[in-house]
Amino acid sequence: MTDAPAIVTRDLAKRYGSIQALAGLTMTIPRGAVFGFLGPNGAGKTTAVKLLLGLATPTSGSGEILGHPIGERASRRRVGYLPELFRYQGWLTAREVLALHCELAGIDHAAWQREIEDALAVVGLSDRGASRVGTFSKGMQQRLGLGVALLGSPEVVLLDEPTSALDPVGRHDVREIIRTLRERGVTVFLNSHLLSEVEQVCDRVIIVDHGKIIADGTLDELLRTDTVRLRVNDLPRDGVAQLASFGKITEEGEWLVVRAVDAERVPELVAAIVRMGGRVYAVEPKHESLEDRFLRLLEGS
Amino acid sequence: MLVLTIARLTVLEMLRRKLFLVLLGLTLLVVAFTSWGFGQITTIGTRPITRVEQVAVVSQLLILVGFMFSFTLAFSAVFAGAPSLSGDVESGTALAILARPISRAEFVLGKWLGVVITILVYALPTTAFQLFMVDRIVQYVPPHPLEFVGFIALEGTVALTLALALSTRLAGMVGGVVALILWGVAWIGGIVGGVGLALSNTTATHVGTATRLILPTDGMWRGAVWALEPEGIIAATRSAGAAVASNPFFAADPPDPLYLAWTIAWIAAGLGVAIWSFSRREV
Numbered sequence: 355m356t357d358a359p360a361i362v363t364r365d366l367a368k369r370y371g372s373i374q375a376l377a378g379l380t381m382t383i384p385r386g387a388v389f390g391f392l393g394p395n396g397a398g399k400t401t402a403v404k405l406l407l408g409l410a411t412p413t414s415g416s417g418e419i420l421g422h423p424i425g426e427r428a429s430r431r432r433v434g435y436l437p438e439l440f441r442y443q444g445w446l447t448a449r450e451v452l453a454l455h456c457e458l459a460g461i462d463h464a465a466w467q468r469e470i471e472d473a474l475a476v477v478g479l480s481d482r483g484a485s486r487v488g489t490f491s492k493g494m495q496q497r498l499g500l501g502v503a504l505l506g507s508p509e510v511v512l513l514d515e516p517t518s519a520l521d522p523v524g525r526h527d528v529r530e531i532i533r534t535l536r537e538r539g540v541t542v543f544l545n546s547h548l549l550s551e552v553e554q555v556c557d558r559v560i561i562v563d564h565g566k567i568i569a570d571g572t573l574d575e576l577l578r579t580d581t582v583r584l585r586v587n588d589l590p591r592d593g594v595a596q597l598a599s600f601g602k603i604t605e606e607g608e609w610l611v612v613r614a615v616d617a618e619r620v621p622e623l624v625a626a627i628v629r630m631g632g633r634v635y636a637v638e639p640k641h642e643s644l645e646d647r648f649l650r651l652l653e654g655s
Numbered sequence: 656m657l658v659l660t661i662a663r664l665t666v667l668e669m670l671r672r673k674l675f676l677v678l679l680g681l682t683l684l685v686v687a688f689t690s691w692g693f694g695q696i697t698t699i700g701t702r703p704i705t706r707v708e709q710v711a712v713v714s715q716l717l718i719l720v721g722f723m724f725s726f727t728l729a730f731s732a733v734f735a736g737a738p739s740l741s742g743d744v745e746s747g748t749a750l751a752i753l754a755r756p757i758s759r760a761e762f763v764l765g766k767w768l769g770v771v772i773t774i775l776v777y778a779l780p781t782t783a784f785q786l787f788m789v790d791r792i793v794q795y796v797p798p799h800p801l802e803f804v805g806f807i808a809l810e811g812t813v814a815l816t817l818a819l820a821l822s823t824r825l826a827g828m829v830g831g832v833v834a835l836i837l838w839g840v841a842w843i844g845g846i847v848g849g850v851g852l853a854l855s856n857t858t859a860t861h862v863g864t865a866t867r868l869i870l871p872t873d874g875m876w877r878g879a880v881w882a883l884e885p886e887g888i889i890a891a892t893r894s895a896g897a898a899v900a901s902n903p904f905f906a907a908d909p910p911d912p913l914y915l916a917w918t919i920a921w922i923a924a925g926l927g928v929a930i931w932s933f934s935r936r937e938v
Contacts, residue, residue, distance in 0.1 A: 407754045410937040427756045435754040439747035443664070445671035457660050458755035502751060 358421030360385045360510050360541035361406065366415035367565075368401050375401040377565035378415065383558075385509070388532055388542045390556035392549070394652060398565040399545045400438050403514050406543075407435060420509060431460070434503035438514040438545070440496050444488030448479055448498050451487055452505060461506045473501035476531060492519040500528065504535075511535060514545040529555050553644045561651055568651050577647055581640040582620055584610045589632040597626060611640070657757045661765020662772060669735065669773045678731055682724075682781045689720050690788035707887075713795045714885045718904050721803065721883055724782055725876050728811040732774055733834040736818030738827025739766045740929075744938050745826065759934040767819055767926060774811045779804060802909070803882035809918060810875035814838055816925035817870065823932035841866050845873030845903060852900035871918040873903075874910055881906035 361383040368376040376398040383389050393399050404410040406417060408425040422429035442451045452470040461469055474480045477497040487495065496519040503511055513532075517525040532555045535542050546552050552559060559576055561569040569576055580601075585608055594603050594610070600623045601615035612623065617639075624634055642650075669675045696712055698704055704712070740763065743749035753762065782804050790796050797803060817837060821830035848863010850856070867874045880903075889907050892899050899905055910918075 404937070409750060409753055411935075427758060430754060430756045433754070435751065437747060437750040437754070439750060441747035442751065443668070443748060445668055454660070454664060455751070455755065458657065458752060458757055460756060499751065 358418065359383060360387070361389075361417070361419055361543065363402075363406075363417035364415055366402070366405055366417050367413050368398070368405055368410060369413045374565045376405065376412075376562075379562070379567065381560060381567075381570070383541060383543065385541050386536065386539045387557045388536050388544065388555050390552035390559040391543060391545045391562070392547065392552055392559055392648065393562040394547060397562045399547075399562060400514055401565075402562075403435075403512050403543070403545055406512065407433070432506075432509040434505065434508035434511040436496070436499045436503040436511075436513045436516050438518070440499035440519075442487045442495060442498060442502070444486065447484050447486055448474065448490075448501075449483040451498060452501060455502045455505050459506045469505050473504050476504060477501040478527060493521060493524055496520060497524065500531065504531075507538075508540065510541045510543065512543045512545070515547070516544070517546075517548065517551060525551065549644045549648055559644075561648060563652055568654075569647075573644070574641075577641040577644060579640055579642055580615055580617070581611060581613045582615050582623070583636075583638050583640050584612065584624070584627070584634060585636040586610050586627055587633045587635065589627065590630055593627070593630050593632060596630065597623065600626075657761045658765045658768060661752075661757075661762055662768040665739065665766055665769020666772055666776075669769070674735075675773060675777065678727070679777060679781065682727065682777070683784065685723065686781065686785045686788060689716075689785070690792055692716075693789055694792040696793070709793060710795055710885060711888060713789065713793050714797065714883065714888060715904075717789060717795075717797060718880055718883050720785065721807070721879055722876075722904065724778070724785070725807050725810055725879060728774065728778055728807055729814040729838050729872060730835065731777065732770065732811040732815035733818045733838065734831050735770045735773065736767075736815040737822050737825075737831035737834060739770060739819060740822040740933060741825060741827050741830060742822075744936070749938050753938055759936075760930045763819070763823075763930045763933050764926070767816065767929070770815050770819070771812055774815060775808055778808050778811060782807065797883040798885060799882035799909075803879050806875045806878035806882060806910075810872050810879070812922055813870065813872050813875065813918065813925075816922050816929070820925050820929040820932065823929050823936055837870055838872050841870040841873045842876070842903065844870075845877065846901065849901040849903065853898045855897070867914075868917065871914070871921055874914055875918060876903075877906040878910045878915075880904060881909045 359382050361381070363379050363381050366376060366379040379402055391399050391402065401410065405412050406419060406424055407430060411425070417424040419429040420432055446454065449470055452473055453466055456466045456469055471480070474483050477500050479494065479497055479501065482494065487498065490498065496516070500516060503513065517528050520528065529551065532542050532544065544552060544556060553573065556573065558572050560567055587608065594605065597603055600612055600619055602613045604611050615623065620637065624637060627634055693713055693716065696704060696709065699708060753759070786796065786800050814834065818830055818834040821833055825833065844863055844866025847859050848867065851859025851863055884906060892905060893907055
């Protein structure tokens with residue numbers, strides 16, 4: 355069980371009446387990864403999270419968290435969760451909410467105090483621990499929800515749109531928290547439609563639309579293109595014409611942009627430029643932005 | 656153990672939301688007011704009331720006050736139970752809790768236990784205070800005070816269980832209204848059954864029996880009435896024949912032990928239905 359991947363799903367599907375909310379999600383998320391689950395509104399992201407946590411029942415398919423079948427109590431034992439609809443008991447103080455979740459998570463009572471104070475410090479609410487949650491702004495409630503999700507050193511943390519109510523400082527803090535979790539080997543499942551957020555922290559991304567996976571891979575794999583940019587000086591006048599066999603070449607200032615180039619032929623391309631007397635200062639693969647890639651995928655799906 | 660965690664949370668919610676304290680305060684005010692009223696019954700016309708007459712009047716007035724307790728308790732149980740699950744689901748507070756290693760059964764049982772504890776904390780001191788005040792002012796103690804408290808607490812628990820079961824599927828307000836209507840139907844059903852007995856009408860009698868089995872709130876109310884009824888009144892009223900059965904404020908006998916067992920089984924079954932239904936609800 356201890357070597358099991360963080361999350362596994364096999365053809366996990368959910369139908370609400372005539373609406374297919376999730377259509378056969380198959381994925382394996384290794385431990386320690388920060389995993390982005392992307393998609394437009396209504397793509398099935400929150401449905402997938404609810405199925406993983408047993409909050410909804412799959413129409414078909416199966417899955418496991420840390421080796422335990424989803425829906426079983428054991429599958430939720432080492433999991434932290436920040437819901438998209440984050441609401442906590444307004445009549446409790448922040449410390450009382452955290453204590454409640456310490457109890458529900460089965461954390462040893464002797465560790466509660468430290469867990470609660472650590473969680474409050476990490477999410478920047480140390481000075482509001484004694485305040486009733488009902489007096490909190492939405493952003494503060496979301497911070498508290500993040501603190502709740504971090505209690506008890508979970509092995510998997512599912513964050514559903516964790517920055518939807520946060521200001522830029524709060525968003526930066528959340529990214530730092532996610533990076534710290536990765537350093538500790540915690541698996542983070544980040545459900546979001548904020549592409550820049552995902553781009554900055556995620557190791558791997560799945561993009562879903564209309565309940566189906568339309569792309570899956572590391573950010574490098576997803577955003578890589580067959581275009582290379584080279585910063586070149588002293589290229590002869592007919593140099594560009596001589597390089598035509600490598601791909602479609604355009605000049606952008608002192609940069610040569612070579613499209614549709616075979617990655618294996620890039621060293622050969624550099625050698626040809628040097629043979630012609632050109633001086634090569636930089637060679638870099640041109641990446642698409644996640645937003646461009648995302649929009650292109652959605653258009654095609 | 657998590658059942659107790661949820662129960663404690665539920666009790667805390669009732670206390671901090673102040674509804675409970677407002678209800679308790681208003682009830683104590685009513686107790687003080689009615690107790691003062693009992694003290695004013697000293698004459699009939701111009702002559703002083705005899706002790707026998709005073710016991711007869713006070714006992715019957717106490718039954719009417721008991722009905723107020725029964726109604727308030729059922730009403731509170733329904734409106735505390737009806738939003739207890741649906742409210743958490745609708746607001747989203749259930750998401751973070753149910754994503755923890757807690758079963759749906761533990762969650763439902765915890766909610767039920769929390770509201771039951773709140774009802775008892777309300778019913779026991781207020782009814783005890785009412786009986787104590789009557790004893791102090793007119794030196795009258797009904798024949799079965801403990802049974803009275805027990806029967807109205809059971810009635811409240813039946814109403815709460817019904818509301819909680821409805822709460823697994825219906826929005827708080829809808830579930831509360833439905834539960835209250837059913838409570839009223841059961842009360843009327845009991846009267847119809849009594850009228851059936853008085854008139855020897857088999858159909859009406861069967862309607863009464865059916866409603867008492869389907870929802871045993873009226874059956875428990877009749878138990879509470881019996882607990883407050885002095886022996887002398889019972890004996891005198893029995894002589895009036897079967898017609899007295901139609902009076903919803905009179906009961907000559909306590910509920911049959913088998914019927915009590917049925918009521919307990921009804922509560923257990925209602926809880927079972929609530930757990931089954933909520934376990935299948937998506938949040």
